[in-house]
Amino acid sequence: MSNNSGITLKDVSIWFGEGEDRVDAVIHASFDIKKGDAFGLVGESGSGKSTILKAITGLAQNWSGSISVMGQDLGQQRSLEFYKTVQMVFQDPYASLHPRHTVDHVLSETLSLHNADNVDHRIVSVLDDVGLGNTFRFRYPHQLSGGQRQRVAIARALILEPAILLLDEPTSALDVSVQAEILNLLTDLREEHNLTYLMVSHDLAVVGHMCSSLAVMNLGEIVEVLSIESMRTMTVEHPYTRQLLEASV
Amino acid sequence: MTHNSETAQNQHNQSLHSWLLSETPTSRRQAKLSVIYHSWLAFKSNPMAMAGLVILVLLLICAAFAPFLTTHDPFEQDLALGLSAPGENGFWLGSDNLGRDIYSRLIYGSRITLYIVTLVAVMAPIAGLFIGTLAGYLGGWLDFVLMRITDIFLAFPRLILALAFVSVLGAGIENAVLAIVLTAWPPYARIARAETLTIRNADFISAVKLQGAGPLRIIVRHIWPLCISSLVIRVTLDMAGIILTAAGLGFLGLGAQPPSPEWGAMISAGRKFILYHWWVATMPGLAIFVVSLAFNLLGDGLRDVLDPKGKS
Numbered sequence: 001m002s003n004n005s006g007i008t009l010k011d012v013s014i015w016f017g018e019g020e021d022r023v024d025a026v027i028h029a030s031f032d033i034k035k036g037d038a039f040g041l042v043g044e045s046g047s048g049k050s051t052i053l054k055a056i057t058g059l060a061q062n063w064s065g066s067i068s069v070m071g072q073d074l075g076q077q078r079s080l081e082f083y084k085t086v087q088m089v090f091q092d093p094y095a096s097l098h099p100r101h102t103v104d105h106v107l108s109e110t111l112s113l114h115n116a117d118n119v120d121h122r123i124v125s126v127l128d129d130v131g132l133g134n135t136f137r138f139r140y141p142h143q144l145s146g147g148q149r150q151r152v153a154i155a156r157a158l159i160l161e162p163a164i165l166l167l168d169e170p171t172s173a174l175d176v177s178v179q180a181e182i183l184n185l186l187t188d189l190r191e192e193h194n195l196t197y198l199m200v201s202h203d204l205a206v207v208g209h210m211c212s213s214l215a216v217m218n219l220g221e222i223v224e225v226l227s228i229e230s231m232r233t234m235t236v237e238h239p240y241t242r243q244l245l246e247a248s249v
Numbered sequence: 250m251t252h253n254s255e256t257a258q259n260q261h262n263q264s265l266h267s268w269l270l271s272e273t274p275t276s277r278r279q280a281k282l283s284v285i286y287h288s289w290l291a292f293k294s295n296p297m298a299m300a301g302l303v304i305l306v307l308l309l310i311c312a313a314f315a316p317f318l319t320t321h322d323p324f325e326q327d328l329a330l331g332l333s334a335p336g337e338n339g340f341w342l343g344s345d346n347l348g349r350d351i352y353s354r355l356i357y358g359s360r361i362t363l364y365i366v367t368l369v370a371v372m373a374p375i376a377g378l379f380i381g382t383l384a385g386y387l388g389g390w391l392d393f394v395l396m397r398i399t400d401i402f403l404a405f406p407r408l409i410l411a412l413a414f415v416s417v418l419g420a421g422i423e424n425a426v427l428a429i430v431l432t433a434w435p436p437y438a439r440i441a442r443a444e445t446l447t448i449r450n451a452d453f454i455s456a457v458k459l460q461g462a463g464p465l466r467i468i469v470r471h472i473w474p475l476c477i478s479s480l481v482i483r484v485t486l487d488m489a490g491i492i493l494t495a496a497g498l499g500f501l502g503l504g505a506q507p508p509s510p511e512w513g514a515m516i517s518a519g520r521k522f523i524l525y526h527w528w529v530a531t532m533p534g535l536a537i538f539v540v541s542l543a544f545n546l547l548g549d550g551l552r553d554v555l556d557p558k559g560k561s
Contacts, residue, residue, distance in 0.1 A: 080461040096452035138280040
């Protein structure tokens with residue numbers, strides 16, 4: 001394992017339930033993301049893409065194999081320090097913000113959990129970063145549009161200045177015009193902060209726009225890892241990948 | 250001059266109004282006050298709820314200024330004037346068999362009613378909220394144990410269980426309150442648990458976990474605020490039942506003890522004369538009815554304001 005590895009998964013299996021109720025969501029998944037790269041994870045609904053993010057963040061507890069982040073192997077528990085390195089943006093901005101908390105409350109709570117100082121300044125600057133001015137600072141989610149909410153969610157993920165951002169279909173719940181805005185914002189932020197992205201999507205166009213390589217998942221298994229160039233030129237090996245690419249052209 | 254100050258006042262009100270309704274609040278305080286103001290505007294537009302609120306404010310005033318509002322000492326007896334009809338001998342609402350002024354006793358009795366209601370309204374929902382959210386969020390065996398205890402409490406008829414507690418603890422207002430709390434918390438625990446179950450897997454809870462928040466913080470800061478509105482509604486709607494249970498205990502001689510002017514105890518005392526001296530039992534009965542009704546109206550109004558599911 002090299003020093004510039006961002007996220008490495010080796011033989012990771014993830015399941016829900018025990019005994020007869022056990023459902024294997026991900027089976028022997030392995031991939032490697034270098035620091036500063038943007039990696040896409042594509043597949044149909046239910047193929048286990050989001051579950052991989054859940055295992056990395058510690059939201060899914062039942063997994064085997066090895067996951068390492070910035071060269072450090074992860075156990076079952078995640079430390080406060082871990083959440084300073086890895087943050088996540090959720091799919092649905094209508095569900096990922098607490099309905100009774102203002103933008104300011106959301107951001108300052110994160111900072112207070114990590115005993116950060118300079119709270120005011122950091123909130124203003126992160127809101128500026130995601131293209132929301134100070135006028136949005138004391139609004140409640142119901143006073144924001146979907147795109148604005150997603151910007152708040154991105155601000156929440158960024159305020160701890162993480163190195164890695166996990167993106168769980170960050171634009172699929174948004175209007176097409178807003179999707180482009182958010183994708184451009186994410187691209188800009190990556191350049192600005194030198195972030196590593198792991199992006200889950202079922203939209204190959206989005207992945208093609210954002211990522212340098214991708215893994216294709218089907219029924220819990222990673223069927224193929226390929227670069228964006230080979231995706232564009234359709235030089236793929238697995239029949240499922242070909243089917244997926246052809247369907248999206 | 251007057252005109253000028255009136256306009257100034259108007260302008261002031263106008264700017265306060267727009268400050269409170271601003272879509273772009275500039276401070277934490279403004280954002281918070283704005284939410285409260287919005288709820289108040291919604292509440293104000295419901296005349297029945299406002300009627301309930303007015304009655305309860307009047308009840309508070311009665312309790313606070315009882316000595317100034319009464320015409321007699323509520324404990325002063327005059328057997329010669331016993332069982333005077335309303336309006337006779339200077340008793341506005343009549344007198345009871347010991348010649349005590351029913352009006353003055355009702356006014357002083359409002360203090361006892363408020364005392365009971367406040368204590369129960371504070372203790373039972375908080376206990377329920379605690380138990381329900383803990384069970385709902387942590388799940389597993391803790392959930393099982395807490396919910397089975399809740400089931401056991403729910404399986405008893407409320408008044409009978411309260412009776413059993415009072416007979417163990419001894420008669421008196423404090424014990425009546427305690428007994429009512431012990432019988433009143435399970436429904437709140439159920440509501441809080443149900444709300445928690447719908448919230449706990451929400452993305453915003455996952456998100457705050459990823460900020461590094463522990464279970465206690467999530468329950469208190471993120472789940473409680475979303476449970477409280479349904480509890481507040483339920484509590485106000487239950488108030489009538491609580492007043493009636495307290496009155497019932499008083500009526501059975503297990504709540505407030507004579508000569509305390511508790512409304513239920515007053516009805517109980519008037520029972521013997523109900524055929525020929527209707528006012529002795531009717532007046533406290535009317536007081537209980539009016540206050541219970543006021544709480545119900547208020548609860549209905551609060552439901553319209555607080556229930557997030559009701560909003561579009």
